[in-house]
Amino acid sequence: MIDDAHAFSETERAGVYRAIFERRDVRAQFRPDPIPPELLARLLEAAHHAPSVGFMQPWDFLVIDSRDIRERVHQGFLRENARAAEHYCGEQGARYRRLKLEGILDSPMNLCITCDRERGGEHVLGRNSMLDTDLFSTCLAVQNLWLAARAEGIGVGWVSIVDPAELGEILGLPPSVYPLAYLCMGYVSDFLDRPELSRAGWRQRLPLSERVHGNGWQAPPAEEALTLAIDELTRHP
């Protein structure tokens, strides 16, 4: 091993990987107990420490516990989901309709993480060639929160089957603010051992080795040792 003065201790490192591997997109296992405010504050602080293009920090956090607001969002979900279900027919359609895809009302709170596309003025450092890097930054905040939540024993589920324009109206967002992630959050009865869609037979994890390339799309990794290390790691997960 090369000098690793900056590496974490074994247990700290294990904590990071455990959060990554045991994090789930929770839909069906929420318990109604409220999240303590000190804990929620830690999660928001974790999200707020995500990297952002030009240190833009384009995110905002809407902590939603109103039953009325959640019911309106849920109505929107039902409509969008009915529209989505039309794309699947026969057996696949029946399977789609059996999937539970959100916990908007079951979870004790929802969190909307938004992206203000105008924060930081007209020219944001690093956001010139790729304009969507503000949205990308906001996603990094989502993942910080998701992993910290797992470490705290809190489940998070991302509901993407909502119309962002409608969500913006319900939440009174200014025109420049995009509701990027609508999350359901709460304690859970259980974190599933693998992703729900995998358990339901909808889609399986792809072999990592097939997703790793070298110095170009058509090239294998230049170092054969990397290919071998990936095989070794994924054979004994």
Next chain:
Amino acid sequence: MIDDAHAFSETERAGVYRAIFERRDVRAQFRPDPIPPELLARLLEAAHHAPSVGFMQPWDFLVIDSRDIRERVHQGFLRENARAAEHYCGEQGARYRRLKLEGILDSPMNLCITCDRERGGEHVLGRNSMLDTDLFSTCLAVQNLWLAARAEGIGVGWVSIVDPAELGEILGLPPSVYPLAYLCMGYVSDFLDRPELSRAGWRQRLPLSERVHGNGWQAPPAEEALTLAIDELTRHP
């Protein structure tokens, strides 16, 4: 504290928060030592365990160590950066030009994380109302890798000042594959104590309390206890 049977141990939890708070966007501190293949495999596996819309897993990983490829990407960076610099004049322009914004050639390897916008076919579960959720999923993979890298003592820097179309050509990407994140990776001499743009006086961290809302953009958090907890947490970071 409410039942937290699923929460991590104190040290594992500390590891997760440490990765979140001590992660940096590294540009200037890279050392040339190569990353061991077993370690890189762990980072790719961490990225591959990100959540994705409809379990789409739209990402691919290009492990780039060729000097020639990196020099071409670097040339593209120089051109895009000169274009970006034109937006800043006077003192701000001088400050912009002094910033080191990438470590493409200083780091021992670059990693391009891409998003295949057609993976999973025409209809991907959950990607109906918000089409960019495939890009968002890929960002979550980036953040998994970034945090695992920090735990392993590896620095990562995201170069967003590149033209994605040019990058796609250099790397031979198929038309449906978008080069979302071009990352520089390697051991570092040092992880800075705060973000480089903050140290350089370019932009500072926003107060978290001002970014947290309640049941709508105009509403404060419904629970005053949350506001107090955020004040407490950010007063003693």
